[in-house]
Structure formats: structure tokens, C-alpha cells
Amino acid sequence: MKLNNIKYWTLAAILGANLVSCDDFLDRPAEDSYNVDNFYQNDEQCFQGVNPLYNSPWFDFQRGFFKVGEVLAGNYYWGSSPYLTFTVNGTDEDLINMSYSLWSVNAYANTIRERLQTAGGSEQTRNTCMGECLVWKAMAYFYLVRTFGAVPIVHSNSDDIAAGNYNEKYKVQIPDVYEYIVMTLEEAIRLLPESNSEGRIDQYTAKGLLAKVYLTKSGYGMSGSRNEDDLRQAAAYAKDVIDNSGRHLLANYSDVFRLANNFNEECLLSWHWSASSDAWTCQNALQSDLAIAGFDEFGDCWGGYNGPSVDLQDAFGENALSPTRYNGDTRRKATMMMCGDVYEYFWQDKGGFNYINFIYDTDNLGGPGTYQSATGANEVKQLYGNANDHLTATGVSASSQHSQLSTHLLRLSDVYLIYAEAMIGNNGSTSDESAIDAFYQVRHRAISTYERPSVITWEDVWKERRLELACEGDRWYDYVRLSYYDPQRAINELTNQRRDVYYGLDDLYKTYYQTGSFTVNPDEHRYNPNAVKPNVTISSFTLPFPTEDVVFNPHLMEDPIHVDVRSEFSY
Template structure:
């Protein structure tokens, strides 16, 4: 427990490097320490590395804004006042959107400072390697978010204080990906394996985490560049929900890329992780979210929060069915169509969705057709279409149940994702899905008490099954929009849905494939030549 507190404490300490929340939002910070009076001791190196981690709980990452990207998908809904911007395809109407770009570049600047200044330090090899490996990882991590959200972006590898160019032009999509791959390879080479004491406190980046992220990058390139193929998705308007088949398109910037090469690279990296045997799934899906299991086993990377201070999040407040005082409900829920996508005995639906809750003094149940949830023996629940919401329960186990003061860490990477990535990659490398693909897929399914995938699935059916399984397993973990975009079906799926049961607009146009670059960046970076992403 002492070590777990330590990893949360260093994120808290990193926040203190930012003088105030307002300044963090208003100022563009290119460097956060001065090499002239810092980087003297091993403790300095560790503190600088901790400052890079800290950005995970900035507004542009997982404190708020980055996970709201998942609202721009077919599985997400909420009240109009909350979903009317990002959730309705209007990111410019949301005040926090520029923070995504800005805070990612702050993390990059901090990582660059570490890389420049820690390398020449006379400190222990273990601390030096770990700190440099973490910096390489987070620089790649930031650029991976940026390229998926904005396309090719300016690549900055040197801090401004060390002579880095303020006016950097955009690199191409593939140039950006090549830098990401290079950094992750460097990270994997420097970092230590999970369980090695040189890795440090629970929650720090390990060699296997870097390998898993390489797999995710390779798979994103592979699926995005695949020239043809069909994918079937359960979607559509509430009255027309069902299975629809869409022809995939190539993601802009990935034309002509050898997709098979990248699928195979993804397979290799997944197997490097899974063959260690260190990341087996917890026995039950709900075990993943228990406080004692944070930063352990299946939870390969989390954005750790800490109640009662600056490093809090509010996943519990946003996603819970009803707060204990009955004053309000959460602001994000899944559509009823998502719930229909689960088998009834699947623990991700049976226990991972709130079927009964009390709000405003009245007890409601979800969903209407599952009448067994109408009573729990002590009280009777009514159904109300206004509360026909599939709230998730995965973010409910927190130390403090108070609005905007929670400690639920955001799950950035779980090994169930790695199993599903492996299943996808192996399937795409063969004419029919081999046993290895079914084995990885069914690991995730049977853990949740769902039936195994039908053995009769062909390659295209298996591809579709894995995509939908990712939607079931990783619901509200900031994957759905990225999955739809990388397969080239985001526009088709969203426009087929058009509007959800709560009247949230889901129809999109091509400009929604990328986020708008903040106008402050367009105006200040001459290298962008005054140009924004298409349509913005």
C-alpha cells in the first residue's frame, strides 16, 4: 500500500510545478525547469520524470478532456447540455478542446527536457535508464494521441530553451508515426520488466507497457491502411437498431502502406507481452475496478488520481447512475443499443451496468424489457423512459464519493485490450481466423461469462466480432472513436445512427475525422502557414 500511495503522491507533487490551474490553462509552457539550477542530483532527475507523469491528470489528458473524445462515438450519450458540443460533433463549442493540443505539447516539452538533461547526469544506471525510458514513452504517447486526433503534427524533439524551433511545420502522418515508433522502441530498450525492482513504484511504465503500446500503434497503422474490406456493426437509430455492414476506407495519410507488415508487427509485440504470463485477466470483470487491484496485473497503465487534493478526477461523478445524496445523476451513459450488444449473462452487463438506482427520491430500473430488475426484495422499482440509461458501474469503487473529488484512476491500458489486439492482428494475417485468434478473443469473453465466439466465423465476421467485443469490453475507456476512425468507418457508423434515443445528434461530416487545431496555435506558429484541418 505504501508504494501505491507513492505513485499517486508523485503525480500530486508534479501538479505543484504548475503555479495555478488558471495559468496552466492560459499559458503555453515550452519548458518547466531550468537546467542551470536543476538536474544536479538523482532526486532532481526523478522529480523531472514525475512531472512528465503528472500531465496525465491535466485537463488536456484524463482529468477531463481526453476521455470526452469518447463522447464523439456511437456508444455514448448524455444530457444535451453536456453532449451538445464534443458529443454532438461540435468540438469548437467546448471550452476545453484546445487543452488537448496544448497539454500534449506540454508533456512533450517536459519529456524533451528530461531526455536532454538526464542523459549526461552522473546518477545510477537504473534510475537513468528508467527516467529516460519513461520520457521516450510519454513523448511517443503524446504524439500518438495527437496524430490520431489531428493528423500529421509539428514534431518537436528539442525544448525551446535548448534552441528548439518555435515555428515548426507539420510532419506527415507517417512521419509522425515513425517518430512514435522510434521513441517506443527506445523506451522498451531502456525500461525494466514488470516485477523488476528497478521499475520503481506500482504504476510506473514497464518494458511490457511500451511493447503493448507499440502493438497499438502498429495495429492503428495496419487497420487504417488496409485497402479494402467490410465490417459489420450493431448501430442505427433507436427504432432501426441492428447489424449493418460498411465498406472500410483508408485513413488519410496511410495510403499505400503495407498493412500486413504492420499487422505482423502488432502480433509480435502482443505476444511479447502475453507470453510473459504476467498480465492474466482478473477472474471476474468487476475485479478489475477494485481499489486493491489498481496498477496491478491486468491494469498495465492508469492515470492515478488522489482524492482530497489537486490530483483528483471525477469519473465516479460523471458516470455513476446517481450520487448518494440523490442530488443528481451522472452525465454520461451508454445507449440502449450498447446494452443490447451484450449477452444477458455477461458480467459486463449483469454487474457492469446499473440496473437499479434511486434519484430524486424515486427508484428506477433499467432496462424496460428486463423485468427481473423491478424489485430487489426490499423495494419496487419503476421504469421511466427518461431514465432508460445504461450507466456503467466500473468507476464506482472510490475512496471518497463526493462530486469532483474522486480517486478512480483512468484505465489507459489493460491486458484485455492486448488480448483483443492480438486476436485482431492474427486474424488479419490469415485467410481464415486461426485457433490463436479465437483463443485470445475467448479469453476476454469467458472471463465475463459470455459464450465463446462462434467457431464458424470467417475472416470478415471475426474482424467485426472483435470490433464489437472491443466496444463491450472497453466501454468508456477512450477507445471506441479511435477504433471506428482507424477502420475507416467512423462517418458511416455515425451517420447511420444519425440521432440517439436521447436526441443527441450523431450525424457527422468529413471535418469530424480530425479535431480543429487551436486558433492560438494557428496564429502563433508560422510553420502552420495559417492553415487548420479541413473544414475547420
């Protein structure tokens, strides 16, 4: 998962010549026919021009998206990963790729938007496409500021290149970066229609994202409480989406993540990938990193030794040292495979996927033969299944490291929980009916026996966010925003997680598979008693810039400057 080593400052120069050509669900200009002079002449070409922003420049962020969002957060165990032990440095390949990818998105968005300003076609289409560019730009900056802290603002790549100052950019203070994101999304809201074609960004995408931005920025620079004005803005934008977008939660939680529902109404913002093997960087490759060897037919799955963390299992009320599953919360099975689980939506042509049978029935099912996961669980989200599952859902075949499974970045349930938390605000709890209703809709879908409460607390919403959004690349950023105003609480929670491994799982599960007997010997089958707590400090919530970026632009090591973004930049 590595782009060519092209510095983000100069990428726009290449974009002026051509765009990546991928045969995916979104048409786009072909390299052999596209140039600035003969393209962007009509509505169709305007949409084709913006389509690459839904996948290609994001490709090299996929692994960082998961390792930062889930491994660093303690939701996922990934062997000796520095993200597990808080030892990430500027030479880490996934961090480097993540940074380059995010700056590439910004360059794509800036350059395509500039092309659209003089495009042919209707004003409505041009505005819609420019609005889509701005939402993707805002999303890239939202990841950048929450990952690296203060970052430069590259408002126009072409202007910086023309001025020759692309290696003289200074970091901008974090509040100014957030103000720039807010300004960008406000302009996107002005340009976007209330509804758009299936799977595309619309006005409510921008409003939902803006609600999340306001909730995040509300704590920055505060101590123990959050900015009331920001909380009110977060609540207002979230409520607008809830009341007026026409979107609803899907009845069945696991359906959100199935191939057949790539463009479901619950998902406001998603990466939409292509399974075409003719092009690289347009595809979803996460199944290769996360699935057990043999899960598909392409020999490209190597994630069996990793898995959802013991701490996440604890949060779901699960215990890998038991054959009995707690199935009261449907999100658990939709998030992690555990002993006893069978999935009807994976391996449909084989009658479903039986987790433990697959592991040990090597003659018939092609599993690894030994239990690999160190935690007693393997991933479910981000997986599509086997070749038949992919073909049945999409009509096209998957191939090695190529799937079409959409990656959802902002869901309606997230917006519900944003609203509930913003309404709680600095009070610790609320009895507001609309806030309780938003929380209840999310939890009741997962736990059908859950009764509507009369009061909800911040702790209720905090835990609910973890269970609802687990393994979707988001949890670390909840800790970042908590660290803005209550760093000790964030540190304490991360430090006290069970982020380590179980011993003796293969022996335990193999015996169970062979005999049906499940007998735990506490001396052999146990959580690592010598697990070392991670060294989490306030500096842990800001990751280092890639070393190469610092060499390229030494200003990244200097203190950030204040910029009045609304007077300095304009759309």
C-alpha cells in the same frame, strides 16, 4: 478542469524551475526544495522527477478523453454536447484543454528526460526513468495524431526555445508522426526493464503500446486492406506481451476498475492520481462528471442526466424498457447501471448501492427523486463510490472532485484483442489457435458459458473491443483507424447508431419502484421516433485544432511536410 493558459511551446521553460508538488502515491520533489542544481542526485530523486508524468499534465485531458473517446463514438449520451452531434469546433473548451494537456505532457517528457541525461544515480535507474518519459511522450503523440491528424513534432522544447522557432513549427505528415511514435517506443523498449515497481511502466508496457500503434497505422493510406508488415509487427509485439510479460487477466472483470486494484497486473499503462485536496491537477475528477447527484457526500456529482447510450445497451443485448436484465455478459453491469442493478462494491457501509432505490428513496438514500438519465442507464466505470469506499480501499479520504481511482489506458485484454485482429489481418477470419485463444480468454471471462470457437472473424473482434473497452476513452480511436482504410464502413456504423433518448422513463421507473409493476405504454415509453442521424463525413475523423493554437501558429493551417524522422531526430 483548466490549466493556466500557457502555450505548449514554452511550457518547458517553467519546468526547468520547478515541478508540480502533489502528495500522491508517487513521491515527487517539493517546490520549495527543488531546482535543477540540487536535484536528480540519486535513484530516488530520479524516480521522483519522472513521477508527475503519471498524472498532473494529463489532468485537463480527462474530460476530452471521455467526450472524444466515448461521446463522439456513440457509446455515451451527453445532452446537447457537440461531440454527440459531430459539431465540435476550435473554440470548444474541452478540445482546447485536451490539446494543451497533450502538448504539456510532451513538454514534461522532453524536459525531464533531458534532466535525467546528466542525473546522478545508477545507469539502470536513469535508463528506466528516461524510458518512462518516452512511453508517456509516445502516448501523447498517439492521442494527438489520432485526434488532430498531422501535427508538429516537438522533439526538444529547449532546443526550439533556444532557436526562437517555437511559433514556426510545421505539421508533419501522418505516416511520419507514426514513424516518430514507433522510433520513440523502440528507444523506450531499449531503456526499460522487463519489470518495474508496482503501477509503473516497464518494457512490456512499451511493447503493448507499440503493438497498438502498428495495428492503427497499418490501415493509413490504404483502401479496403491493411499493410501486411505492420500487421505482422502488431502481432509480434502483442504476442511477446502475452507470452512473456507474466501478466494475466483478473478473474473478475469488474475488479479491474476498483480502487483497491489501482495497480493490478492487467493494466499496462494508467494514470495514477492523488486524492489530496492540497493540490490541483493531480486528482481524478471524472466521478463528478459521470455520477448521479448524491452519489458521494461532497455535492460534486452532476452526471445523472447523461449515461451510456441506447446503442451501447443494444450491443450488450439490453433493453431499458424492461425490468429484466440480461446478465449473461458481466461487463454490462460493470459498465452501466440499469433498473434492477445492485452494487456490493459501492456504498459498502450502507449494504451496497441499489440503483433504482437510490433514485427515488430521497428520505433515506439522498437521491435526486426523479429519474434523470435520458437513456435508461448511468455510468459505472470511472466511479469510486462514496467517502467510505475510498477510505476503505486506499486509506485516505476523497474530497470534492478529488479521487485516487486510476484511469487505465492500456490493458492486457486490449493486447489480446490486438493480437487476434492482427492475426486475422486482411483475411476476414482466422482459425489460428493462438489468435482464437487470445479472443476466447477475453470473452470467456465475461461470459462463462461461452464456448471456444473454431474460427473468429474481424466482426467478432470489432464488437468484442467495444464491449470490453466501453467507457474507457478508446472507442473513437477504433473508428479513426477503421476510417484509415474503410471510411464508408465507419461512417455507416456511426450514422446508424441509436444515439438519442428514451421518452417516459421517469414515469415508468417510478411506478415500478412504488408498485413493483412494470407496464410499457408504447405511445409514452419509447425511443425518440424523430431522432436525427448525425452528419458523419470523412472529415469527421479529424478534429479541428483549437482556434487559439492556429492564431499562435498559422502554419497549422498549411499542408503538412514530410520529415525523415529517423535522420532528423535521435535519442
